[in-house]
Amino acid sequence: MNTQQIHGAVLHGIGQTPRYEPFPAPVAGDDEAVLTVTAAALKPSDRAMAKGVHYAPTTFPHVVGLDGVGRLEDGARVAFFIPKPPFGAMAERTLVRRDVWLPVPDGVDDATAAAYLNPGMAAWKTVVFEGEAATGQTVLVLGATGxxxxxxTQLAVRHGARVIAAGRNQRVLDELVAGGADAAIRVDRPHDELAAAIAAAGPYDLIVDYLWGAPAEAVFAALMRTGGRPDGAGRQIRYILVGMTAGEVAGLPAMALRKAPVQLIGSGTRGQASLADAAAAYAELLQQAVAGEILLDIEPVPLADIEKTWERGGSDRRIVFTP
Known part of the structure; x- marks a missing residue:
């Protein structure tokens, strides 16, 4: 019987706040590996898991955290995702499937590697792998300040696209424009005003939506106003839904699809990128982060402060827990 213990962010029931406390140490079985965790970022998906919405645990107690960075027994640094229950990323050690990880390049600190892992790979998957953003295209990112x-937004700029960043945080919008985005649109405005601003900045080849809800309805209204592309190219507008932070329901008028050639899909429906492609994209992303070419504000926090940090809002910095 395993009597060793670790400390971690332990969840005792759906809807509760994780507590920093002892937990049985993981033991690797066949095709498994124990990782010593060095950093794990706090993400909306982690909170959704604890609320029973996303990757919800079925037994308790359970350590929270869907991904992070750690070291293998040989000292190699890797980024991991979806630890094996009941273990999570927010602990001193965790349990993962063997070889299902991404190498962390030298020259990148653990907090940076953890902070960029989830949002960076999600952005790459949507903009590059699924969206195929390229020079000559116009991309609208709805929810660009998350x-x-x-x-x-920054990836689309680096791939040569004309990029329109739409969000609520004016400071971040200004930074994105300074970093190469062609225009910024505040989404916290009346429906008709937002639809007019979106229509004026188009036409679009790719729309990446992290918000859904009312902002998406404004996009559909804009597409009805503009119809197809005025250049006559007849190219399809690919609309990729990634998140629903502004609401789980959005009204979609039939004429939005009849007046504009829109293909509406959910991110992930194309399938998963290969582990090799994901590893190459992650390494490139981290190199760009270290070079200051792709920016994300990071706030390291001791894991012992999990309870007072878990529900903290009002910050645009990515919290990264360090055991």
Whole structure:
């Protein structure tokens, strides 16, 4: 019987706040590996898991945290995701499937590697792998001031697209424009005003939506106003839904689809990128982060402060727990 213990952010029931306390240490079985965790970022998906919405645990107690950075027994640094229950990333050690990880390049600190892992790879998957953003295209990022939306905007710029960043945080919008985005749109405005601003900045080849809800309804209204592309190219507008932070329901008028060639899909429906492609994209993303080419504000916090940090809002910095 395993009597060793670790400390971690332990959840005792759906809807509760995780507590920093002892937990049985993981023991690797066949095709498994124990990782010593060095950093794990706090994300909306972690809170959703604790609320029973996303990757919800079915037994308790359970350590929270869907991904992070750690070291293997040989000292190699890797980024991991979806630890094996009941273990999570927010602990001193965790349990993962063997070889299902991404190498962390030298020259990148653990907190940075953990902070960029989830939002960075989600942005890459949507903008590059699924969206195929390229020079000559116009990309609208709806929710550009969140962590993943911010990276998505910068990735689209780096791939040569004309990028319109739409969000609520004016400071981040200004930074995105300074970093190469062509225009910024505040989404916290009346429906008709927002629809007019979105229509004026188009036409679009790719729309990446982290918000849904009322902002998405304004996009559909804009597409009805503009119809197809005025250049006559007839290219399809790819609309990729990533998140629903502004609401789980959005009204979609039939004429939005009849007046404009829109393909509406959910991110992930194309399938998963290969582990090799994901590793290459992650390494490139981290190199760009270290070089200051793709920016994300990071706040390291001791894991012992999990309870007072878990529900903290009002910050545009990515919290990263360090055991």
């Amino acid at each position: 962590a993943s939306g911010r990276i998505a």
